[in-house]
Amino acid sequence: MLAVARSPQEVTMSNYQPHPFHWVPAEGQRHASTDERPSGSSIYPDGIEVTTLCEQTVMASTGEMAWLWPTCPGCNAAARARAGLPPMAGAR
DSSP states (O other): OOOOOOOSSOOOTTTOOSSSOEEEEETTEEEEEOSOOOTTOSSOOTTOEEEOTTSOEEEBOOSTGGGGSOBOHHHHHHHHHHTTOOOOTTOO
8 A cells, every 4th residue: 555645734625726716706707816715714705805817806795696697708718728728619
């Protein structure tokens, strides 16, 4: 059996980040941000000010319906570029 070396900062579900940004519902759209979330939180709390990849400053929203809002086209394009993905077909 192989031993797995653990780093001093072991990855947990609370700090796991597959991409260098987070999605945040705000002002009627799902935006992306690189702002740090509060310690121990997997989301941005309701009402916290967040700077987005589309270069807006917005107030985060929470709730099940907020996650169903449409994705901000500017944030989507920036997030895809940061994740190393090509632009979406038909994207403006």
